[in-house]
Amino acid sequence: MNGQKVVLDASAILAFFFREPGGEVVEHYLEIGEAMVSTVNVSEVLAKQQELQMPYEQTLSYLLLLGIQIVDFTTDMAVSAASLRSATKSLGLSFGDRACLALGQKQSxxxxxxxxxWAELDTGVEVVVIR
Structure with a gap:
């Protein structure tokens, strides 16, 4: 797919999976964009799915079936995520959140x-809050 690059936070994926409010927004972007997720955020999704007794393989297969590219978290992304700490600390963003934003920066x-x-962030990354 040659649409806009769309980076998914774990919360967006879970909203889509569980048909929560905002899941339809994620579905729209999956249809029109080139979706991707960091391995850090995949780990967050897998942890939640494991709490619900869902096999890792099933979740990973579903992500790939949806056309979501799983992007390895690199050293460059680690540096980017670390550099976002000061801009995101006051909002309480986690490492996983910063990993997602770092991928957004890398992919523009x-x-x-x-x-x-996240709507309050000033990191140069365009953020869409789904609900």
Whole structure:
């Protein structure tokens, strides 16, 4: 797919999986964009799915079936995520959140999240809050 690059936060993927409010926004971007997720955020999704007794393989297969590219978290992305700490600390963003934003920076894509506090970010990354 040659659409806009769209980086998915774990919260956006989970909203889509569980048909929560905002899941339809994620579905729209999956249809029109080139979706991707960091391995850090995949780990967050897998942890949540494991709490619900869902096999890792099933979740990973579903992500790939949806056409979501899983992007390895690199050293460059680690540096980017670390550099975002000061800009995101006051909003309480986690390492996983910063990993997602770092991928958004690297890909010059927009980032989808269910976390409303991200709307207040000034990191140069375009953020779409899905609900």
């Amino acid at each position: 894509g927009l980032v989808l999240t269910a976390d409303r506090s």
